Each structure stands twice: as structure tokens, then as C-alpha cells.
Amino acid sequence: MELEAQPFVINFGPSHPSTHGVFRLRTILDGEVIVDVEPIFGYLHRGIEKLAEGRTYVQNIPFTDRLDYLASMTANHGYVLAVEKLAGIEVPERAEYLRVIMSELMRISSHLMAVGFLTNELGAMMTPLLYMYREREKILDLFEMVCGQRLTYNYMRFGGVSHDIPREFLPAVKKFVREMPGFIDEYDQLLKENEIVLARTKGVGILPADVAINYSVSGPMLRASGVKWDIRKDDPYSVYDRFDFDIPTGSAGDIYDRYRQRIEEMRQSVRILEQAIEQIPPGEVCTKVPSLLRPPKGEVFARIEAPKGELGYYLVSDGSIAPYRFRVRPPALINLGVLRYMSRGWKIGDLIAIFGSVDICVAEVDR
Amino acid sequence: MALTFRHLFRSFITTQYPEKRLSTSRRIRGQQFVWRSDLCTGCATCAKSCPHGIIQITTSTNGDNRYVVDNIEFDTGRCMFCGLCVEACPYNALYMGRSYEQARYSRKLLWADMETLMDPANQVSAYGHPELEWRIPRQSLLVYGQISQEMVDEEND
Numbered sequence: 001m002e003l004e005a006q007p008f009v010i011n012f013g014p015s016h017p018s019t020h021g022v023f024r025l026r027t028i029l030d031g032e033v034i035v036d037v038e039p040i041f042g043y044l045h046r047g048i049e050k051l052a053e054g055r056t057y058v059q060n061i062p063f064t065d066r067l068d069y070l071a072s073m074t075a076n077h078g079y080v081l082a083v084e085k086l087a088g089i090e091v092p093e094r095a096e097y098l099r100v101i102m103s104e105l106m107r108i109s110s111h112l113m114a115v116g117f118l119t120n121e122l123g124a125m126m127t128p129l130l131y132m133y134r135e136r137e138k139i140l141d142l143f144e145m146v147c148g149q150r151l152t153y154n155y156m157r158f159g160g161v162s163h164d165i166p167r168e169f170l171p172a173v174k175k176f177v178r179e180m181p182g183f184i185d186e187y188d189q190l191l192k193e194n195e196i197v198l199a200r201t202k203g204v205g206i207l208p209a210d211v212a213i214n215y216s217v218s219g220p221m222l223r224a225s226g227v228k229w230d231i232r233k234d235d236p237y238s239v240y241d242r243f244d245f246d247i248p249t250g251s252a253g254d255i256y257d258r259y260r261q262r263i264e265e266m267r268q269s270v271r272i273l274e275q276a277i278e279q280i281p282p283g284e285v286c287t288k289v290p291s292l293l294r295p296p297k298g299e300v301f302a303r304i305e306a307p308k309g310e311l312g313y314y315l316v317s318d319g320s321i322a323p324y325r326f327r328v329r330p331p332a333l334i335n336l337g338v339l340r341y342m343s344r345g346w347k348i349g350d351l352i353a354i355f356g357s358v359d360i361c362v363a364e365v366d367r
Numbered sequence: 368m369a370l371t372f373r374h375l376f377r378s379f380i381t382t383q384y385p386e387k388r389l390s391t392s393r394r395i396r397g398q399q400f401v402w403r404s405d406l407c408t409g410c411a412t413c414a415k416s417c418p419h420g421i422i423q424i425t426t427s428t429n430g431d432n433r434y435v436v437d438n439i440e441f442d443t444g445r446c447m448f449c450g451l452c453v454e455a456c457p458y459n460a461l462y463m464g465r466s467y468e469q470a471r472y473s474r475k476l477l478w479a480d481m482e483t484l485m486d487p488a489n490q491v492s493a494y495g496h497p498e499l500e501w502r503i504p505r506q507s508l509l510v511y512g513q514i515s516q517e518m519v520d521e522e523n524d
Contacts, residue, residue: 059418062449134380141508148394148494154449162454172508291455
């Protein structure tokens with residue numbers, strides 16, 4: 001007699017340590033093999049896009065902090081760029097450099113978290129993650145020094161930044177920039193040729209370049225598949241065109257490549273930081289902008305290279321003090337779309353590793 | 368293996384929190400808000416700038432046609448400490464606080480009334496008020512380590 005086998009449904013989450021927040025993966029299994037994965041989200045929906053329509057342009061800056069809370073500075077940066085483009089506000093040079101320094105520190109911090117959680121999900125419980133936390137802690141200390149908070153910075157303003165840096169900031173960043181390559185080498189020593197990491201990640205969850213483009217994947221995930229696309233180079237904003245840095249790319253597009261991609265991007269961020277600290281000019285950090293800003297009627301789309309991918313803001317103004325429409329193009333949500341493609345046919349243990357390599361932040365997925 | 372031994376002999380990074388406390392940033396945006404009645408003119412710019420509308424201010428006019436603040440209250444249970452109210456105040460009458468251990472058993476206890484805002488025990492933060500910075504102890508940083516005052520001066524001269 002033949003046993004009848006039926007696909008089996010397992011729910012990962014909504015509260016699961018590996019889902020980076022309140023997030024559910026409805027998994028259909030045939031034995032241990034994944035037949036289908038359906039990401040179900042919305043548990044963390046706060047309606048930020050709607051809330052923003054009832055508030056003034058300045059009052060929306062703190063809300064952008066709460067989109068991707070692991071990379072609040074870049075979320076700020078994208079929004080202020082959009083409003084500046086809409087209202088035609090000039091930014092002083094020092095403020096542009098400060099924004100670049102903050103964004104690159106944020107990128108390092110976010111990639112540290114991504115790599116740390118990926119190793120966590122590969123089974124190296126907590127130890128590598130705490131190594132990464134050590135460096136992230138230093139970055140958070142620097143942010144706290146500048147803007148008084150460690151997670152929700154609310155630092156950027158239209159026409160500049162809210163505060164100039166304190167006197168001890170630049171020496172501290174210099175020290176951090178000097179130390180950081182050594183720490184990245186240390187992670188390499190621990191993980192790069194680790195047998196378990198190689199066995200779990202090489203060739204797993206492959207994302208070919210054409211599929212990545214079709215799913216409009218962006219950021220480190222796209223580059224790990226071999227596509228050289230970085231908005232900092234291809235559509236430069238702020239003062240990124242003044243720095244000399246490379247865009248590392250992967251080749252295979254597997255989990256290992258995505259992990260390497262983030263490590264190499266951290267090295268490039270350190271390079272940008274070195275140059276920015278050298279070049280930063282003295283001067284004003286903010287132009288005078290009315291607190292009740294009324295941009296002219298029109299619409300605008302501005303995008304930046306956030307740590308997780310292309311972060312875009314689409315704003316429609318009807319000439320009043322509040323935006324008529326406030327739309328975010330979240331990189332995490334769009335990168336998540338390709339999860340189903342990547343994980344089909346792999347074992348359930350690999351699903352968590354593939355999911356970790358996407359590096360999402362559920363607050364940004366749901367908004 | 369060499370890495371393991373190197374880490375075995377390095378100093379600690381963490382501290383034992385309740386016994387040992389690190390000093391926070393000079394610009395920290397924390398509890399409790401500080402309100403100065405002598406400087407406030409009752410213009411309510413802070414209330415208008417708050418994204419959540421948690422500041423309630425009632426005023427009346429006195430004999431010389433000037434505003435008098437009858438009551439000002441902050442619902443700090445709903446506050447997200449963005450600091451926009453402090454930045455908005457044109458008369459430097461509002462300050463952020465520096466303390467951070469503000470857990471309460473009830474949401475009502477987080478309601479800061481006029482007396483709480485004027486309590487002389489409140490620690491003032493330099494957020495939005497850079498002129499206060501020298502009075503506040505320097506932040507303890509992990510990365511700061513051996514950076515001396517001379518290095519800071521050299522960098523900025």
C-alpha cells in the first residue's frame with residue numbers, strides 16, 4: 001500500500017527570533033523541501049504614509065526615523081532630499097559633508113547588523129553578532145554625541161542638519177576609521193573560510209542577475225548578483241561625486257556572495273569616510289528655512305542608496321503646509337519579493353539563512 | 368586560535384550597569400522636559416511644532432495685554448523625544464532633560480504638569496542649546512578611549 005503524502009504547511013512567526021520583527025512566513029513543505037513560501041506582513045503597519053498627510057513637512061522627519069530603524073539617518077537623508085528638490089532649497093557644503101559622514105557610518109552599522117544576524121541564523125548563536133555589536137555600539141555613541149539619540153536620530157533638516165558636530169566628534173570618527181579595517185579583517189578571519197559558513201552558504205539561494213533585475217531588487221542583493229548598480233555612482237546625490245570609491249560586485253549571487261558584498265561595502269564606506277573627514281569645510285550647517293514650509297505645487301521623486309537598497313520618496317504637494325501624498329519606496333519590501341524564487345527547492349534550514357541574507361527590516365516593509 | 372587568545376586578554380567593553388553608569392551625551396534628548404516660566408511668553412510655538420500634539424498650553428491676557436501662561440502640560444507617555452519643540456522655542460524657555468530611567472507603573476504618572484516641568488531637580492540637556500554644553504559632563508565613549516583634550520584642540524584649530 002502506498003502512503004498518501006500531502007504538502008504540509010508551517011507558519012514561521014509572527015513571533016519568531018529569525019524573522020527580524022513581527023513577520024510571518026507561510027511555508028508549504030514536502031518533507032523537508034520547500035515547495036512554496038508566502039511572506040505575510042502587515043503586523044507592524046502603523047500607517048506612516050497616511051499619518052504624514054496630516055502633519056507639516058518638518059514634523060514628518062521623526063516619522064522617517066521609524067521606517068528603517070536600523071538605518072534612520074539614510075531614511076532622513078532621502079526625505080530631506082525630496083523636500084529640498086521640491087522646494088528648491090540650497091544646502092551648505094559642510095552640511096552635505098556631514099550628511100555623507102552620517103550616511104556612511106549608518107551604512108557600516110546596518111551592514112554589521114545584517115552580517116551579524118546572518119551568522120546568527122546560520123547557527124553561530126550570538127558570538128559573531130556580539131563582535132559586530134561592539135563596532136555598532138561605537139557608531140551609535142558617535143550618533144548620540146551629535147544628535148542626542150541612539151536609534152531615532154531626527155538629525156537632518158531641510159537645508160542642512162539640525163546641529164553642528166561637537167568638537168570631539170571628528171577625532172573620535174578618525175579613531176574609528178583607523179580601527180575599523182582591522183575589525184573587518186577580524187570578521188574575515190572568523191567567518192570567511194569557516195567550514196560551516198561555506199557549507200551553509202556557498203551555492204545556496206542563488207539569485208541570477210536577470211531575475212534580480214526583473215524583480216527590481218536593489219542594493220547589496222543586486223550587486224551580489226553581479227550587477228554594478230549603485231545610486232551613489234550612477235545618479236550621484238549630495239556630494240558623492242567627489243569621493244573616490246569602488247562598487248564591489250559578486251558573481252554567483254548566493255548567500256555567501258551577499259555576505260561578502262556587505263563586508264566589501266563596509267570597506268568602501270570606510271574609504272569614503274576617510275576622504276570626507278579630510279575634505280570637510282568649515283561654515284554653516286543649515287540655511288534658514290521657514291518652519292511652516294509651503295513648497296510649490298508639484299510632485300517629486302528623490303532616491304538614495306540606503307544600506308538595504310534604493311530608498312525613494314515620492315511627494316505630492318498641493319501648496320499647503322502638509323504633503324498631499326507621502327509615498328515611500330522601501331527597499332526591504334521589494335527585495336523581499338524575490339524570497340519565494342530563491343528558497344523554492346531548498347531545505348527548511350536553508351530558508352532562514354536565505355531570509356537572513358535578504359536583510360529586511362519589518363518596520364520598513366509594513367510602514 | 369590566535370584571535371581567541373587575543374580576545375582572552377583584552378579589557379572589558381561592557382560595564383555593570385546599575386552599579387556603574389556611563390555618562391550620556393551632552394545633547395541627549397531625555398526626560399524630564401524643563402520649562403522656564405520667566406522666559407515663556409505663551410506663544411505656543413512648541414505646541415504647534417509637536418508632531419503628536421502632546422503639549423497643552425492655556426493662556427490668558429493680563430492687564431498690559433500680554434499672555435500669561437495659566438497651565439502647560441506634556442503627555443510624555445506619547446512623546447517620541449524628537450526635540451522639535453525645543454528647537455522651535457524662540458525664547459529658549461524649553462529644554463530637554465538628561466535622565467533616562469523613567470519607567471512608571473501607570474501611564475497617568477507620565478503626564479508632566481507645570482510643577483514637574485519646573486522642578487529644580489530636573490537635569491537640563493544641551494540639545495538645541497549649545498551654550499550649555501560646557502557645563503555638562505563629557506559623554507563616555509567606547510571609541511573615545513585615549514583621545515585627549517589636546518587631540519580635540521589640535522583638530523579644531
